[in-house]
Amino acid sequence: MVRQPYLKKGTWTPDEDQKLIDYIMRYGIWNWNEMPKFAGLQRSGKSCRLRWMNYLRPNIRLGNFSREEEETIIHLQKELGNRWSAIAARLPHRTDNDIKNYWNTHLKKRVILENNKSSSVTTETHSSIEENSPGADSSSLLKIPTMADFPEPLTYGGTFTSSENSYSMRETFVSSENYWEILSFMEQPLIAESFDCDSVSPNSQLWLNHHQQYYDPVDDFWANPLFS
DNA sequence: AAGTAAGTCAACCGCGAGAAC
DNA sequence: CGTTCTCGCGGTTGACTTACT
Numbered sequence: 001m002v003r004q005p006y007l008k009k010g011t012w013t014p015d016e017d018q019k020l021i022d023y024i025m026r027y028g029i030w031n032w033n034e035m036p037k038f039a040g041l042q043r044s045g046k047s048c049r050l051r052w053m054n055y056l057r058p059n060i061r062l063g064n065f066s067r068e069e070e071e072t073i074i075h076l077q078k079e080l081g082n083r084w085s086a087i088a089a090r091l092p093h094r095t096d097n098d099i100k101n102y103w104n105t106h107l108k109k110r111v112i113l114e115n116n117k118s119s120s121v122t123t124e125t126h127s128s129i130e131e132n133s134p135g136a137d138s139s140s141l142l143k144i145p146t147m148a149d150f151p152e153p154l155t156y157g158g159t160f161t162s163s164e165n166s167y168s169m170r171e172t173f174v175s176s177e178n179y180w181e182i183l184s185f186m187e188q189p190l191i192a193e194s195f196d197c198d199s200v201s202p203n204s205q206l207w208l209n210h211h212q213q214y215y216d217p218v219d220d221f222w223a224n225p226l227f228s
Numbered sequence: 229a230a231g232t233a234a235g236t237c238a239a240c241c242g243c244g245a246g247a248a249c
Numbered sequence: 250c251g252t253t254c255t256c257g258c259g260g261t262t263g264a265c266t267t268a269c270t
Contacts, residue, residue: 009239009240010238010239010264011238011239011264012238012239031255033254033255033256044240045255045256046241046256046257047240049256050238050240051238054238054239055238063237082259082260083259084258085257085258085259096258096259097239100259100260101238102237104260105237106236
């Protein structure tokens with residue numbers, strides 16, 4: 001009888017995150033089920049995949065949804081239903097899980113309230129989305145947002161704070177001005193391969209150097225050239 | 229200050245689609 | 250063609266935080 005290896009559940013620690021990042025940077029993603037063993041993680045492949053896709057993956061932006069993003073989500077939810085991955089595909093840098101959570105906790109109630117209000121007050125045919133964003137149509141939803149699309153200051157709360165470690169894995173959002181430039185930079189595989197993963201840990205000097213290189217202190221805005 | 233309710237969100241679970249054999 | 254495996258999706262849970270009494 002083969003004993004199933006112990007698989008850890010629950011919140012990921014910074015150490016686990018680092019192991020996963022290091023492994024993927026070194027070897028890439030080849031098989032989620034096999035990877036955890038080789039990466040030294042006592043996690044299921046599913047758990048690793050979820051962690052990577054939703055939090056550690058490059059260019060992910062979490063929280064702080066702008067008004068425009070909110071309206072886009074409402075619009076797309078109306079159009080596509082609860083197809084969160086399809087909605088996420090049309091919102092650059094956002095994950096399906098984050099959008100789903102945001103919808104369930106913030107937007108759903110608001111939409112229900114607005115619907116109740118509008119149905120009791122008027123029979124107008126235009127949605128509040130269209131009113132609030134004149135000229136918004138499905139084509140405009142596909143564009144990569146510019147900094148001007150995010151009127152609110154971009155602040156990120158996603159810093160790990162364990163007793164000894166404190167680092168930000170989420171601050172990998174890239175401004176559209178830099179996005180394509182960095183993307184083409186990272187599409188050169190030799191560059192990524194040449195990184196020594198041991199020295200690109202979140203606390204390492206190289207890691208910090210690369211973050212600093214792309215940090216815009218005016219906008220409190222991060223870009224991570226290691227990932228794209 | 230303590231207890232409780234409500235809100236938030238990271239992570240898990242089950243299922244289906246598609247690929248590989 | 251059937252079976253197995255992997256991946257991705259959407260619904261849900263539960264731990265944690267915040268607000269309220």
